[in-house]
Structures are given as C-alpha cells and as structure tokens.
Amino acid sequence: MNLALLKEFFAGFLRNRHLGRHFKRLALLETLPQSEFGRTLPPQLTQHLVKAARLNIDELLKSLQSHSDGLSEPQADLVRRRVGYNEVEHEKPLHWRVHLWQCYRNPFNLLLTLLAIVSFLTHDMKATTVISTMIVLSTLLRFWQEAKSNKAADALKAMVSNTATVSRRDVTEDAAEVFEQFYGAKIQAKSARREEVPIKLLVPGDLLILSAGDMIPADCRVLSAKDLFVSQAAMTGESLPVEKFAAQRDASTINPLELDNILFMGTNVVSGAATAVVLSTGNRTYFGALASRVTATDRAPTSFQTGVNKVSWVLIRFMLIMAPLVLFINGFTKHDWMEALLFAMSIAVGLTPEMLPMIVTSTLAKGAVFLSRKKVIVKRLDAIQNFGAMDVLCTDKTGTLTQDKIFLARHVDVWGEEADEVLEMAYLNSYYQTGLKNLLDVAVLEHADVHRELNPARNYRKVDEIPFDFNRRRMSVVVSEREDHHELITKGAVEEVLSVCTHVRHGEGVEPLSQVLLDRIRQVTGDLNEEGLRVVAVAAKEMPPRRENYGIADESGLTLIGYVAFLDPPKESTAPALEALAAHGVAVKVLTGDNELVTAKICREVGLEQRGVLMGGEIERMNDAELAKAVEDNNVFAKLTPAHKERIVRMLKGNGHVVGFMGDGINDAPALRAADIGISVDTAVDIAKEAADIILLEKSLMVLEEGVLEGRRTFANMLKYIKLTASSNFGNVFSVLVASAFIPFLPMLPMHLLVQNLLYDISQIAVPFDLVDDEMLTKPLTWQPAEIGRFMLYFGPLSSVFDIITFLMMWFVFGANSPEHQTLFQSGWFVMGLLTQTLIVHMIRTPKLPFIQSRAAMPLIVMTGIIMAVGIFLPMGPLAHYFKLQALPPLYFALTALIVVGYMALTQAVKGYYARRFGWN
Numbered sequence: 076m077n078l079a080l081l082k083e084f085f086a087g088f089l090r091n092r093h094l095g096r097h098f099k100r101l102a103l104l105e106t107l108p109q110s111e112f113g114r115t116l117p118p119q120l121t122q123h124l125v126k127a128a129r130l131n132i133d134e135l136l137k138s139l140q141s142h143s144d145g146l147s148e149p150q151a152d153l154v155r156r157r158v159g160y161n162e163v164e165h166e167k168p169l170h171w172r173v174h175l176w177q178c179y180r181n182p183f184n185l186l187l188t189l190l191a192i193v194s195f196l197t198h199d200m201k202a203t204t205v206i207s208t209m210i211v212l213s214t215l216l217r218f219w220q221e222a223k224s225n226k227a228a229d230a231l232k233a234m235v236s237n238t239a240t241v242s243r244r245d246v247t248e249d250a251a252e253v254f255e256q257f258y259g260a261k262i263q264a265k266s267a268r269r270e271e272v273p274i275k276l277l278v279p280g281d282l283l284i285l286s287a288g289d290m291i292p293a294d295c296r297v298l299s300a301k302d303l304f305v306s307q308a309a310m311t312g313e314s315l316p317v318e319k320f321a322a323q324r325d326a327s328t329i330n331p332l333e334l335d336n337i338l339f340m341g342t343n344v345v346s347g348a349a350t351a352v353v354l355s356t357g358n359r360t361y362f363g364a365l366a367s368r369v370t371a372t373d374r375a376p377t378s379f380q381t382g383v384n385k386v387s388w389v390l391i392r393f394m395l396i397m398a399p400l401v402l403f404i405n406g407f408t409k410h411d412w413m414e415a416l417l418f419a420m421s422i423a424v425g426l427t428p429e430m431l432p433m434i435v436t437s438t439l440a441k442g443a444v445f446l447s448r449k450k451v452i453v454k455r456l457d458a459i460q461n462f463g464a465m466d467v468l469c470t471d472k473t474g475t476l477t478q479d480k481i482f483l484a485r486h487v488d489v490w491g492e493e494a495d496e497v498l499e500m501a502y503l504n505s506y507y508q509t510g511l512k513n514l515l516d517v518a519v520l521e522h523a524d525v526h527r528e529l530n531p532a533r534n535y536r537k538v539d540e541i542p543f544d545f546n547r548r549r550m551s552v553v554v555s556e557r558e559d560h561h562e563l564i565t566k567g568a569v570e571e572v573l574s575v576c577t578h579v580r581h582g583e584g585v586e587p588l589s590q591v592l593l594d595r596i597r598q599v600t601g602d603l604n605e606e607g608l609r610v611v612a613v614a615a616k617e618m619p620p621r622r623e624n625y626g627i628a629d630e631s632g633l634t635l636i637g638y639v640a641f642l643d644p645p646k647e648s649t650a651p652a653l654e655a656l657a658a659h660g661v662a663v664k665v666l667t668g669d670n671e672l673v674t675a676k677i678c679r680e681v682g683l684e685q686r687g688v689l690m691g692g693e694i695e696r697m698n699d700a701e702l703a704k705a706v707e708d709n710n711v712f713a714k715l716t717p718a719h720k721e722r723i724v725r726m727l728k729g730n731g732h733v734v735g736f737m738g739d740g741i742n743d744a745p746a747l748r749a750a751d752i753g754i755s756v757d758t759a760v761d762i763a764k765e766a767a768d769i770i771l772l773e774k775s776l777m778v779l780e781e782g783v784l785e786g787r788r789t790f791a792n793m794l795k796y797i798k799l800t801a802s803s804n805f806g807n808v809f810s811v812l813v814a815s816a817f818i819p820f821l822p823m824l825p826m827h828l829l830v831q832n833l834l835y836d837i838s839q840i841a842v843p844f845d846l847v848d849d850e851m852l853t854k855p856l857t858w859q860p861a862e863i864g865r866f867m868l869y870f871g872p873l874s875s876v877f878d879i880i881t882f883l884m885m886w887f888v889f890g891a892n893s894p895e896h897q898t899l900f901q902s903g904w905f906v907m908g909l910l911t912q913t914l915i916v917h918m919i920r921t922p923k924l925p926f927i928q929s930r931a932a933m934p935l936i937v938m939t940g941i942i943m944a945v946g947i948f949l950p951m952g953p954l955a956h957y958f959k960l961q962a963l964p965p966l967y968f969a970l971t972a973l974i975v976v977g978y979m980a981l982t983q984a985v986k987g988y989y990a991r992r993f994g995w996n
Contacts, residue, residue: 120355120364124331127296127354128323135296136280141352144267145242145282154278161277161293161356163340163363178218179210189420212833237764238271239292242282242350281353285338286509287346287542294360295338295351297321302542302627303347305338306744316345331361343744346544348509397808404815417825434796438843442789449781450772452757458768460793461752462735463786466660466855467727468779469720469746470737472667472674473514475776476681477643481514483522484608485640489579489592491599496580497637498525500613504566507537507552515611515641539625547571553618553625561618563625565633569600572612578634585634600638604672607680608640649681652776659783660854663776664710664727666720666736666746671713678711691715694722702726721745733855737779754779788847790856795920796842798866802919803835803912805871810878814904818882820897824959827905830949831912838913838942841934848921848929851995862993869989870919870982874911877978881907884970902950902960907971909946911978913939918982922995925979 127135136142146154188210195203244267269284274292277283283295285303297303297319304316320335328334338351340362357363402419406412439460443453453459470476486501488494502525505516520526529535536555543550549567556562565572578585579592586592600610614633653663663683667674671688678685687709694702694715706726712719720736724746727734736743736750747753747766755767764770771778814822823831881904885891891900916939921929930936950960989995 120359120361121329121331124294124334124337124354124361125329128328128334128337129326132298132321136352139280139352139354141280141282142244143282144244146278146280147244150244151276151278151281154280155276158278158359159357160275162275163358163360175214175218179214208833212837237274237290237292239274239277239289240284241270241272241277242267242284243270277353277356279353279355283351283353285344285349285351287344287348287544289344291338291340291342291344293340293353293356294362295353297336297338298350298352300349301347301540302544303349304345304544305342306345307332307339307342319349347542348540393804393808397812401808401811401815404812405821408815409820414821418821418823418828420825434839434842435793437840438789438792441843442785445785446782449785450778451782452770452772453768454770455768458752459786459789461733461786462769462782463788463790464733464855464857465735465752465783465786467662467664467732468656468735468737469664469666469724469727469750470776471739471743472665472669472677473643475737476649476665476677476683477645480643481518481609482642482644483518483639484642485603486637487599487603487640488637489581489596489599489635491602494637497613497639498522499529500564500615500636501566501611501639502526502529503531503535503554504550504552504564504613506531507535507540507554508550509540514643515609515639518641519639538623541625541627541630543567547627547630549575549630551625551630553629555620558620561620563616563618563629563633565614565630566611566639569596569610569612569638572614572633573635575630576614576633576635577631580634580636588635596635601672603638603640604670605676606640607673607676608642609669609673610638610640612638643677645677645681648777652780653681653683655780656776656783659780659787659852661783662710664706664712664723666712666715666723668715669713671711674711674713683710686710688713691719694719699726699729703730706730717743717745721749724749733857735779784852787852787856789843791847791851792843792845794856794863795845796839797863798870799839799842799916799919801863801867802870803874803915805867806874806878807908807912809872809875813875813879814882818886818900820894821901822882822904823901823908826958827901827960830958831905831909831946834909834942834945835912838916838938841932841938842916844934845920845932846930848923850922865993866989869985873978873982873985874915876981877911877974878904878908880974880977881971884974888970889964889967898959898961899963902955902963903967905960906946906950906963906967907974910943910971910975913942913946914975914979915982918979918986922986922990924983 130138132143140150140154191203191207191210272281277293279293281293282298283292285291291305299321300319303319305319306316319338323335325335331337332339337354340360398419402415405415405418409415439457442459446453446459483498486494486498488497498519501519502522505519506526508516531554534556538553538555538561540553541551547567548571549565551563551565553561553563565575573588573593573596577588579588579596603610613636615636616633618629656663665674665678665683668691671690675685675688688711689705689709691712691714694705694712697705702722703726706723707730712723715723720738720743724734724736728749728751733751735752735754736746737754738744738747739756743755744766747755752769753767754769754771755764756771756773757764769782811822882900885900885903889899889903890896891903916935917925917931920931923929925931931939949955949958951962955961
C-alpha cells in the first residue's frame with residue numbers, strides 16, 4: 076500500500092469535509108448516471124414502476140446508485156440536490172403578489188374600484204382618495220391577517236413531524252470504496268446504522284425499514300418481507316389489505332397497483348415487516364402524479380367555506396336589488412342621474428360585507444393560536460368550526476378514558492392460579508418481538524427480575540417471528556433454548572389463541588382441550604374481565620429444529636399455558652371531562668376493539684351511563700337501516716374491527732350528526748378519515764396523524780372540552796358579525812329608500828357613506844376577540860341561513876325607525892329642509908348613523924342586558940369608543956370642510972343621546988321577544 080497516497084487521500088477528504096466535493100475532485104460525479112426511476116413522470120411512470128418490479132435486487136440497487144445497506148448522508152445530499160425534497164407540491168404557498176391579488180379580487184373591492192374610477196373621472200378627488208384608501212385598507216388588512224394566519228397554521232403543522240427509519244451507510248464506507256477503486260487496497264469501514272429521518276428528506280436509493288403502523292413515505296420496491304400486509308385503500312379503494320413480497324410473482328403484470336413488490340406513497344403497513352428501497356419521491360411518485368392532476372384545478376370549497384359564501388351572496392343579491400331602487404328613486408326625484416349613480420354605488424358598497432373574509436380568517440386564526448396554547452394543534456383552520464359544531468364524539472377506550480400506563484396485574488395458569496411460567500413465556504414473546512410493541516408488551520418487559528432470571532441474550536436464540544395482524548389478533552415468536560428443539564410462543568386475544576389450541580397445560584402435564592375445559596377457561600377469563608382486567612392468552616408448542624422460517628400455518632396444535640392480565644385504570648380527569656362534554660351537548664360514544672366486560676367496567680368507573688352495548692358480530696349482521704337506528708340507541712360498541720368503527724361513524728353522520736372521532740392506532744385511521752373532525756395525538760402512528768384534522772399534544776378529554784368551547788366561541792363570533800352586518804345593512808337601505816323618496820336632496824353624500832362604512836368596518840376588526848356568553852356555549856352551533864335572514868328582518872327595520880326620527884329632527888328642529896342646508900342634514904345623519912351602528916354591536920352580541928349582565932371584551936369596547944369619537948370629531952373638527960360636513964349645535968347631541976337610548980331600549984325589548992320565540996344562537 077502506498078502510504079503517501081493514503082495520507083493524501085484522507086487529507087483531501089478532511090479538507091473538503093463533504094464527500095460529494097471530493098468525489099467531484101476525483102471526477103466521479105460526472106460518471107454517476109441519474110436514477111432511472113427518480114426523474115420519471117407520467118406516462119413513463121407506469122413503465123418504470125413495472126420495470127423496477129421485474130429487476131433483480133442487485134440490478135435495481137445499481138441503477139439507483141444505492142447499496143444493500145443504503146446510502147450515506149453525503150450521497151443522499153447529492154441526490155436531494157438533484158431531485159428535490161420528498162414533498163407533493165399540492166400545498167405550495169402562494170407568491171405574495173398572487174396572494175395580494177386574491178385578497179383584492181373580490182366582488183366588494185371591484186365595486187369600490189369602479190366607484191373610485193367614476194369619482195376620478197368626475198374630478199371628485201376627495202371621494203377618490205377616501206375610496207382608494209378603503210380599497211387599500213381592506214385589501215392589506217386581509218392580506219396581512221391571512222399571511223399571519225397561514226404562518227401560524229404552518230408553524231403548528233410543523234410541530235407534527237413524521238419520520239421514516241432508513242439504513243445509513245457510514246461515510247467511511249464510501250471512502251473505502253473510492254480508495255479501493257483508485258488504489259487497489261482495502262481499508263476498514265464501519266457498518267450501516269439505522270436512523271430516523273424526516274420524510275421530506277428521503278431520496279431515491281434510500282433503504283427503508285418498515286413495520287406495522289408505518290406510512291409508506293415514497294414509491295418503493297420491496298427487497299425483503301415477512302408477512303407484509305399493506306392497506307392500499309387510499310389508492311385503490313380496496314377495503315382489505317394486500318400482501319406484498321420481495322419478488323414479482325407474475326411477470327406479465329402491467330398495472331402498477333397490482334404489482335406484488337411495489338409500495339406506494341400514501342399507503343400504510345397494516346402488519347408484518349420489510350425492507351424496501353425508495354424508487355421515486357415527491358411529485359414523481361404515483362400519488363404525486365395523481366395529486367398534481369387534482370391540484371391543477373382550484374380546490375373544492377369545504378362545507379364551512381360554502382356556508383360563508385352562501386351568506387355573502389345573500390347579502391350581495393340583496394344589494395343588487397336595493398341599489399338599483401335607490402338609483403331610480405333618486406334619479407327621478409332629484410333629476411341628477413350622475414349624483415344618483417354615485418349615491419347608489421355608495422349604497423352598494425355600504426351593503427357589501429367586505430370585511431367578512433378577514434373577520435372569518437382572523438377569528439379562525441385566533442382560535443388556532445388559543446388552542447395551540449391548550450396543547451391542541453390545528454392542521455386545518457376550518458376544522459375549528461367543526462369542533463364547535465360537533466355533537467357526537469366517538470372515542471377509543473384505551474389511553475383516552477384510561478391511563479396511557481398499563482400495569483401487569485396477574486399472571487395465572489388455565490385454572491386461575493399464579494404461575495411464573497406464564498410470565499416467562501409472555502416475556503420471551505414480547506422481548507423478541509420486532510414489530511410495533513404495544514403498551515401490553517411494555518408492561519411485560521418492565522419485569523426486570525424475569526429478564527435477569529431468563530437471561531435471554533445468553534440462554535435463547537431467536538429463530539423467527541410471525542407478526543401481529545388485526546385479522547388473527549395474535550403474534551408468535553420462535554426461539555431456541557437448546558439446539559435440540561424450537562419453541563413457538565404465541566400471545567394474543569383469548570378467542571383467537573384458543574382457536575389454534577388443542578391442549579392445555581395442567582401442572583406438569585398436558586390435557587386435551589375439551590368442552591369442560593372450555594367452560595372453565597371462559598369462567599376464569601370472565602372473572603378476570605369482571606375485575607376490569609384485560610386478558611391476554613399465552614400458548615406454546617415445541618417443534619423440531621429442522622427449519623428457520625415459520626408462518627401463520629404453524630400456529631396450530633398449540634398448548635394453552637395461561638393468561639397475563641393487565642390493568643388499565645381510568646384517568647382521574649376522565650369523569651369530570653365526560654360530565655363537562657355532556658353539559659355542552661356532546662354525546663360520547665365508546666368504540667373499542669376490547670371486550671364488552673372490560674369496557675363496561677371502565678364506563679361504570681368514569682360515570683358514563685351505558686345506554687346499550689353493541690358487539691362487532693352483531694354489526695356484521697345488520698344492514699345500514701338497522702345500524703343507523705342502533706347507533707342512536709347504543710353508546711358502547713365493543714369487539715370492533717377498523718371497518719366497524721368507520722361504518723359506525725358514517726351512520727352517525729348520515730343521521731345528521733357532526734361527528735368527531737378520537738384515535739391513535741392503525742385501526743383508527745379509516746374512522747378518522749370518515750369523521751367530520753378527526754382527532755389524534757402526537758404519539759399516534761403516522762397514518763393516524765396523517766388522517767387527523769386536529770392533533771392533541773395531551774391525550775386527555777379535558778383538552779377536547781377546551782377545543783369544543785373555543786370552536787363554539789369562534790363560530791359564535793363569526794355569526795355575530797354576520798348578523799350585525801346583515802341587520803345593519805338592511806336598516807340602512809330601508810332608511811335610504813325612505814329619505815330618497817321624500818327629501819329633495821341626498822340624505823348623505825357618497826363620500827359620507829363610504830367614510831361611515833370604513834369607520835364601521837374598522838370597529839368590527841375587534842369582533843374576533845370578543846367574549847361569548849357561557850349560555851351560548853352549551854350546545855353545538857351550526858350554519859342556519861334561515862335564522863340569519865329572520866334576524867335581519869327583525870332587527871334591520873329597528874334602526875330605520877330611529878333614522879326616520881333623526882330625519883324629522885333635522886328637518887323640523889334644526890331647519891335642515893332645503894338643498895341650501897343639506898350639509899347640516901347630512902352631518903346630523905352621518906353622526907347618528909355611525910353612533911347607532913357601532914353601539915348596536917353591544918346590543919346584538921348577547922341576549923342579555925349589555926354592559927351590565929354581559930360586557931364585551933376590552934378590545935371591542937375600546938374600538939367602539941374610538942370610532943364613536945372619530946365620528947363626532949369629523950363634523951366638529953378642522954377636517955369638516957374636507958369631508959363636506961359642518962358643526963352641529965349642542966342641542967343636537969342632547970337629542971341624539973335620547974334617540975340612542977330609545978333605540979337601545981327598543982332593541983332590548985325586541986331582543987327579549989325574539990329570544991323567547993326563536994331562541995338565541
């Protein structure tokens with residue numbers, strides 16, 4: 076070996092610090108072909124997936140420039156620079172210019188722009204300035220708030236990170252290969268290691284280690300598999316998982332979704348284990364190709380967005396009817412059609428709820444930020460409204476009603492007597508399990524004394540493993556204590572383990588499994604269940620040491636050894652949380668795969684009254700009509716499969732409920748997707764977090780109650796703004812129609828209407844921060860367009876009554892009854908209109924007596940006071956001439972105070988009548 080060359084090589088390696096640069100220095104980068112499968116797009120995608128399935132493993136790894144132990148970090152960096160991050164670009168943020176344009180291009184701003192253009196052409200520069208200011212403020216406020224909201228939502232979503240387990244070559248392995256290639260000598264390299272890597276950092280050629288519960292993060296080719304079952308429902312709609320293998324069995328298969336050894340991004344591992352190599356990432360995956368087609372068009376609006384849009388268009392249609400009426404009445408009575416057009420357009424602008432998008436967005440964003448402080452991550456802002464509308468919460472039992480900590484309480488033989496052998500067998504099973512270890516396995520492995528006694532590292536050798544799946548509900552390991560035999564140890568649900576047993580252990584002997592013994596077994600396990608214990612059966616059989624590979628077929632002819640029983644005590648917070656949810660109109664239903672006896676015991680302990688228990692087997696025999704009725708009559712559902720949970724959720728939704736589902740397991744993913752609002756936890760498996768809309772950082776129902784209340788506060792404030800805008804607009808238009816018909820001049824100039832509308836809109840910015848009465852949080856809130864229309868018809872005309880009184884006051888008391896005195900008239904109505912419009916917020920925001928029984932939040936009070944002060948200052952201050960206003964006499968303010976008090980008194984009286992007759996949402 077040339078020592079000088081060796082020193083020069085590693086000196087260069089250390090100087091560059093990045094293996095890729097050293098490769099480039101050695102002119103190796105130019106010889107690296109691009110991945111054959113990393114840069115393909117449809118229609119080539121299908122062909123390359125098929126080709127990848129048919130290649131042998133060595134050829135495949137060579138084409139990907141990968142190795143049997145994966146890529147090194149520098150290699151992965153090089154590939155990532157070329158192909159980009161493993162992200163599907165369906166949620167790519169908008170460029171700020173595009174976002175700004177979208178904030179501007181709404182019907183309301185277009186109306187304002189048209190009005191500004193007309194004002195400019197008629198040389199009314201003051202009106203042009205005011206209108207332009209309104210456009211800029213409306214657009215920028217929405218742009219700023221939405222950008223802030225999106226940033227907050229992105230920050231919250233970033234807290235939920237999914238990772239994948241990859242095999243990473245050590246850098247010295249690459250160096251060793253290069254050194255051997257150039258100098259013909261070998262150097263010692265470290266072995267590969269396993270790493271948790273964020274999914275977005277995966278690249279073609281990465282070697283993945285997959286087990287039950289993992290989401291497939293990219294399109295992959297299976298290299299080795301052990302009882303690997305994958306759910307492809309997201310891709311194919313298949314309800315049952317499909318088994319995947321390392322080799323493609325049928326070489327003639329050309330449909331990628333039917334390939335035996337190809338895994339697709341977005342699917343998930345149901346059971347088993349595998350190693351796989353990444354073929355393509357991001358938009359180059361099959362899922363990415365589908366997503367890019369979907370995102371080529373605008374996303375369909377959610378039901379929440381549809382509700383907001385319906386309300387907006389109701390008000391716009393109202394404006395399209397009323398504005399022409401104002402135009403024609405003023406045109407015919409005043410004979411100045413240009414002035415009438417400007418006034419009608421001002422009315423149109425005043426009627427449009429231009430602040431509605433900003434109010435909705437800021438309210439949802441405020442809710443998301445509040446929930447983040449309560450350890451609730453909102454992945455989708457619109458989900459907050461569903462939180463408030465939820466009236467049925469379906470939840471798993473384990474870890475939600477009960478503690479996350481499982482204790483091993485008993486280990487007994489078939490006759491219910493304490494037996495150490497049962498614990499030893501269960502320990503070996505859990506110790507050698509490589510799949511997803513659940514809480515029961517953790518509880519078993521906590522017995523350090525058993526570990527010391529067995530010393531499995533010295534006394535046992537693992538031969539093989541038969542992983543858990545949800546159909547068998549058991550798992551097995553095969554160990555060798557002495558090389559003269561193998562021992563298969565099975566642990567799982569009692570019924571499923573019994574189904575493969577033919578004998579039972581009795582002391583030192585073995586007896587055939589008879590009906591008498593079956594009755595005894597059911598009595599013992601039933602007694603344990605009645606104590607609130609979860610029972611797991613343990614069975615075993617000895618086998619000759621003739622082979623190293625075992626499968627499900629070997630789980631037969633077993634001998635039942637006994638049971639390990641676990642205690643999962645209820646959380647201290649569960650009972651008060653259930654009571655609080657019930658008080659807020661949310662019915663809790665328990666959906667569990669556990670047996671009905673344990674579930675009933677827990678329900679009794681947490682104070683959840685059982686209104687019937689429905690078993691999974693009974694659900695299988697029901698048609699949809701029968702199940703739709705059964706889900707209403709029962710609130711505990713036991714022995715469920717994932718399909719049962721999903722079906723129950725769909726039936727509840729079909730019955731008109733807004734359904735939430737809380738779960739964290741693989742088997743909860745279908746129900747999480749089916750629910751109106753899927754709720755998971757940060758410790759959940761990847762596929763559950765991916766399916767959820769809300770993620771809890773604290774697995775507690777008390778946190779849910781906080782979320783429900785905040786969702787209702789959020790929705791209540793949105794409804795509050797809509798009702799205020801609708802009723803105020805209706806009253807204003809009615810008043811304008813009356814004034815236009817009988818007054819020989821415009822009751823207000825277009826600029827007055829615009830300034831008044833601008834000031835009112837600014838006051839409404841504080842609505843999202845308003846308080847909500849506790850009484851309004853006791854039941855779910857939903858969109859009710861009819862209720863909004865009725866509210867508008869009841870409260871809109873009230874303001875018109877006092878507007879007409881103001882007209883009479885200005886006409887008869889202050890003599891503003893001719894065009895020469897129209898400025899005084901307009902100033903009087905400008906101030907009165909703004910005062911009543913801003914004060915009515917405090918009247919309508921609550922069914923109670925405002926300022927006394929229910930007080931608004933301080934931001935809303937302060938904003939109301941500021942806007943009222945500005946409204947009075949404009950005609951009384953030095954800017955009056957600029958706005959074509961004039962100072963008002965002192966008597967005006969005394970009479971105005973009386974009118975305002977009368978308006979508030981009448982509104983309170985009508986409000987009481989309305990609440991008694993229709994309720995107050």
